[in-house]
Amino acid sequence: MLPKRAEFFELLAAHSERVLAGANAMLRLITSLGVSKEDVAALVEEINMNEASADQIKADLLTMLHKSFVTPLNRDQVYKLTLDIDNVMNAVQDVAQAASIYNITEASSQSRELAAMTVDACARLTRAIASLKERARSQETVDLCVEIERIEEKSVAVIYQAIKGLFDREGDDVAALRAMRMRQFYSLQEKVLRASKKSAQTLEEILLQNS
Template sequence: MLSRLIPRDEQFFDLFNQLAGHLRTTAQLLDQLFAEPNRTTELVKQIKDVEHLADQLTLTISTRIDKSFITPIDREDIHLLASRLDDVIDRLDGTARRVVMLHINEVREPAKRMAHVVLRAAELIGKSVAAIKRPSEVATQTAAIKLLEEEGDALYHDAVGALFAGKPDPIEVIRWKEIYESLEQAIDQCMGVALAVQSISLKNA
């Protein structure tokens, strides 16, 4: 009875949308990085700046969980979704830093395509998070993200296979295998976010 009299803190949904927006921005910047490697230094810094904002927002969400008497969804689910969104952003930041660390000056086509898959998945995640109270819409976005995950897996396997074709340069193999793996993991993590959103949406329908 008491829980009906105390208002729930609905601002968590706004915070989720903000965090999904940071993911979309990070993915856009990474997509630009692979399209315009001459801007690597500038774009890596911008990605790091957004990653810091995402970390601060994730901390805000965690603090708000502790301070809220009643939350609109389970506390564990709030933490799960915030953490998964932040983890993808961290992964994209790590991918960008690997481009610098591995001295990538010329970008291979599969990396461009995989980065664009990440961007498309991030855009769909934004739509899914915004529709979290509408399970049918979330299901549509989840299905679309699943197709992108499959596309990303295919790109990854083809790209790694091409690295070992003929007489490969061992240094190039090391460099690009690490980049491809990081991008593929980011795509998989996007699927993890989508499944978390879908689970929360269905649980609270």
């Protein structure tokens, strides 16, 4: 797995770093809901900027992949991992935009917990990708991937309780509409964690195929 072209690993690392930056901004955005509209708007813009930066890195990776005769990993593996990382970033952006679209004016404790889990998973993903180029760190990479998968599994219980709580409480039409909006918001947060898990599984496949 020693790189024939270090640029691939550098771009993959940079790509995942943009995702982590976006996830951190998403956590701060959710914490700001109901506190400061100005902060929320600024954080949405920050996430959009990270997504645009991630898109450019993705484009550079795919261009390099197309032009290179020799790649440090199987072309299909690099392509798949690049798209998986991109899906995490897109899912983070979807959460940020949904806060405005669905007029989410306050964050629940479960929403904040899911956002914190997302940052945790993305931090581990970034560390795992950074260690990918070093064969001696393959076990560390595997361990980080397993941790990401466990975070996603734990998030399922949080989402279940959050959605159950929405419909356990009876109320008027306004309360019912809020419940539907929050259910969709939770689903988008779940999508980020599932995408992180998918990226981790792709990393595990790469390690197995290159062991």
